[in-house]
Amino acid sequence: MSSPSIGKSILLAKCPKCRKGEIFSVSLYSYYKLTDIKKRCDVCAANLLPEPDFYYGAMYISYAFSVALFINVMIVLNVFFDDPELWVYIVSVVGANILLLPFMQRYSKVLYLYGLGKLKYSPPYNQQG
Incomplete structure (x- = not known):
């Protein structure tokens, strides 16, 4: 069985240590918590809340x-759109931020955990069923 790649694990929001467990308690499509x-x-x-x-x-x-x-x-x-009016810029930027805010918040936490969480990949967990 091949080990899951770090990119795929980050994209799927998996635990940095085993790359199998979920980091979040709800799915990306659920806006509750x-x-x-x-x-x-x-x-x-693994402790996903280090401090x-x-x-x-x-x-x-x-x-x-x-x-x-x-x-x-x-x-x-x-x-x-060849330099649209100011209101188009504002509506577009605010709309894109509102639309992508859940993704940006979630993946900022995933990247932060992978980068600074001090959890290193441990392959024996990958071999469990």
């Missing part, structure tokens, strides 16, 4: 996502 993280992984029992307020640092990643989205929306509007 969308960004609540489990305390422990169901598969390997109180650990995920406050994920706000920086979420901010970077918002800035990147803003820049991309501005580029698309300028290229395809």
Whole structure:
């Protein structure tokens, strides 16, 4: 059995230690408690909340996502619509942020956990059924 890749594990929001357990208690399509993280992984029992307020640092990643989205929306509007009016920029940027906010918040926490969570991949968990 091949080990799951880190990219696929991040995309599917899996535990960094076993890459099988879920990080979040609800699915991405559920807006009820969308960004609540489990305390422990169901598969390997890794601590997904290393310290109180650990995920406050994920706000920086979420901010970077918002800035990147803003820049991309501005580029698309300028290229395809030949410099539209100001209200089009505002509505487009606000609409895109509202639409993608759940994704940006969730994946900022996943990236923060993978980057600074000090949980390293441990292959024996991958071989469990």
